[in-house]
Amino acid sequence: MAKRKTTRVALTGNEAMALAMKQINPDVVAAYPITPATEIVQLFSKYVADGEVDTEFVPVESEHSAMSACVGAAAAGARVMTGTASQGLALMHEILYIASALRLPITMCVVNRALSAPINIHCDHSDTMGSRDAGWIQIYTENVQEAYASVIVAVKSAEKANLPALVTTDGFVLSHGMEAVEIFDDEDVREFLGERKPLYNLLDIDNPITIGPLDLQDYFFEHKRAQIEAVFESKKHIYDAHREFEEFFGVKLPVFVEPYRLDDAEYAIVVMGSSAGTGKDAVDVMRDERGIKVGLLRMRIFRPFPFEEIQKYLSKVKYLAVMDRADSLNTMGGPLATEIARALYHLSERPIIHNFVYGLGGRDVPLENFYEVIEKMQWIAAGNTPERMVDYVGVRE
Amino acid sequence: MATKKARTLRDLARMKRALAPGHRACAGCPFPVILKILMSATDDPLVIANATGCMEVTSTIFPYTAWPVPWIHNAFENAAATISGVESAYKALKRRGKIKTEKEIKFIAIGGDGGTYDIGLQSLSGAIERGHDFLYILYNNEGYMNTGIQRSSATPMYASTTTSPAGKVIPGKLQWRKEITDIMIAHQAKYVAQASPSHWVDFMKKVQKALETKGPTFINVISPCQPGWNYPPDMSIELARLAVESKYWILYEYRSDANNGLGGYKINYRPRKEVSIVEFLKPQRRYRHILDRPELIKDIEDHIRRNWERLERLEKELPLEE
Incomplete structure (x- = not known):
């Protein structure tokens, strides 16, 4: 190189x-x-x-x-x-x-x-x-x-x-x-x-x-x-x-996806764009200070859809939080979650997926958004069933 | 530019560059004739961008093409923007020594009236304002004929179309067509003209003048539409002629650099004897509901008179000397 x-x-x-x-x-x-x-x-x-x-x-x-x-x-x-x-x-x-x-x-x-x-x-x-x-x-x-x-x-x-x-x-x-x-x-x-x-x-x-x-x-x-x-x-x-x-x-560049602390993760977050930086910090805090086995997968290339990479990195996690910065207005949340679910659906081993729509219209995306997402996934892990397939984080409801 | 000389129809018939036989234009459609005149006007290499419409649909159904020159269809409203991209690529690649041919390539965009007066007007306006070196040919059949005869802003007053139908109360379209040739003159396009396939020598000369002119040029060609205007299919060229003879369609040209930049007009053809507009209207069933309405015909006559008089005054004030 x-x-x-x-x-x-x-x-x-x-x-x-x-x-x-x-x-x-x-x-x-x-x-x-x-x-x-x-x-x-x-x-x-x-x-x-x-x-x-x-x-x-x-x-x-x-x-x-x-x-x-x-x-x-x-x-x-x-x-x-x-x-x-x-x-x-x-x-x-x-x-x-x-x-x-x-x-x-x-x-x-x-x-x-x-x-x-x-x-x-x-x-x-x-x-x-x-x-x-x-x-x-x-x-x-x-x-x-x-x-x-x-x-x-x-x-x-x-x-x-x-x-x-x-x-x-x-x-x-x-x-x-x-x-x-x-x-x-x-x-x-x-x-x-x-x-x-x-x-x-x-x-x-x-x-x-x-x-x-x-x-x-x-x-x-x-x-x-x-x-x-x-x-x-x-x-x-x-x-x-x-x-x-x-x-x-002589410079490395991630291609389709960039895994972050996913090796032994039970929980994973998928996110795209600049919020991944904040997400990685949140993962560090949750892992190092709270002892949660959480990792993150940043999607860098969305088209063509990297289903193989998604399968490779995410089929073994137990709880998957997919974060979409757009809503499909279809009552199921954003496109990222829908497509990731499709990529994993036919596998015998696959996570429980929940979707979070965040940051619409430039709403700031602080660390707390990621904590909230993982807390919700822990709530699901405790046997609860969410009312909807999607939650909205960082918004006044 | 290598112009070609054709004085008789026999000369024209012998010119090789034309749509290939087997295209699917309607019986009697004049645009294959328009294209023959257009492509015969010069030996220079041509690259054409064609808007969605009758011409594109009937000349290219895959795996066939009737086009003898490089041709691109992008979408409906963007023939002018598309050719501006092609012409820009040509300039850039020529500058960088990547163009194979020594000959100068000429760029032409072609659209119907829907793709020009209406949905493509912005794209055309932008391309003319930016000063790209191209000729825009508007083949004007006065309506959305490809989709089944709907009104466009080129449709004339009182013509019946499927979206301006002559009914019990409303006698067809209730608006005059907008004068797109004037709109192009207002853009200060370098050379602007109206033409007709019936007066093909005049049309061919106009194409040659346009292609010899650096910068954006525009020719509005009347193109009678057999199914749209609803007349016998052997009458297309005759109707184009009647449009000119009745002064419904004025053959004229404009140069923006004439008279020290004031611009100059020239009426290229003055009918020798008066031909009633009724002769033009009568064979067309789109007008049959007004043939017994003299007050509506008078409206059309008055409009034609106003247009002619206005143009004569402009010509007198700002003559275009050859």
Whole structure:
């Protein structure tokens, strides 16, 4: 593992993502401002204005057009990036599916922010959870350092899998929170990524192709099936991209999940994003001061869903608290719990699962939330049955 | 730009670049003719983005395609945004020496009136404002014909559609269509024109002028719709001609850089003799409920007169010299 040179700088999440984009120097960036992701676009347009990148920057009139232009540019063989949040991602929704089905490896920086209504600018995961079935690789980061590295490795993963990828930071918590970050040299980032080698190219005028034809009952299913298979296969590509990243830069990065003190755990917490840091602290307190055998599994990649890793780390725990920062409004809680339950259901050995929805609309997530979650799981362990499949923590009821 | 010369229909028929036979457009649909004229106007490589609609649906059913040039369909409302991405990729990749061809590629977005006047207006407005180098072709059949003849904001006054049906009380659509060509002029698109497949030499010249112009350009082409306007299928080009002869559809062009940037207008065709609007309306069953309503026909006549007079004044005030 040859360690590449790094420089330590203080960066916010948005600055780190914009810097990664600068170092990547994509062919095309098409983007539209939205709180709390605006800075990414803003900083990037300054890099363009100062000639620090020679990217073609397309300051579109909406997120719908941002993703539409990204699709056009990626189909023309370009390496393409964008950034957005919340309502912006929702406005892109229609085109997200087209980007993935056309197998276009667009990379998007998303700052997680609650979806309206009520309108709010702070963090929860309802925006990207709303896009969970759009066929995009989804990477949720815990801190600014990881967000920076994840943008770079996402481009590699996307281009290997020929699928689009999004990397998220928790709105304000990470996007505006400053950390000391080890950054790589521009040349190293560019060398690591090399050139994009597209599957097909709209600008190859000697070999004209038709992209996005009408596809009816006799072929649609086969094509959708092929896309589904590409998602199955993407897992390997994502692992390869991370291994190459590790080998090239000499820096370790968790891939799908990150286990924390799970080895002998009876209780486990699953959480995504920045709250995992708080969760790990809470695990330390509960283990070291209260003697509870509790561990934590941070999900870093939610799409493709890491069911094998979930089975590996969680089938042996007895009580599993799944924490969702979004609610499916289906009376069963959040999507993470539903999918984890599916991943474990058919195993002979599996935990009792309870779901906790937390931190909606940027509600602060203190250590107490995690204590409360584990206390509830202990109450269940004592033979009690909860009234509902889901509890809401940190909210005035 | 390598323009091609076609003066007679025989010349046009010999031009090779066109939709392949076997496309599934309706009998009598004029858009294959429109595309033939469009693609025959130049030898330059073309890349086309097509909005969802009749044209996309009938020319590409997998595993077939009728398109002889690189073509992309993204969605309904975003042909202009899509081509702006393609054109941006071209600029970036050219700058980085990654484009194989020496020839200059021309970019064209094509949408129907629903995808242009209505759901795609924002996307088009943004792409024009940003100044991308592309031609937008609007094939205007005055309604949502692909979904089964619903009103759009291009549907003319009193036309009966399935969502503006002529009933016992309401005589079809009750609004004038908005003038999207004016809207594009207001955007200061570099070159803006209206055309008709009946006047194909004029249309072809306009395509050539648009493609020779750097920056965003726009051509609004009338495209009679046999099932939507409901007329005999051999009458499409004839109806397009009657639209022009009756001044219902004015062939004109605009350049934003004329007259030292004040802009310049030119009416390209002045009908020699007066043709009554009734001749245009009568073959179309979408208008049959107004044929015995002279007061409604007078409304249409007055509207046509106003439009013509307005354009003549603009032309007089700001003439476009060749």
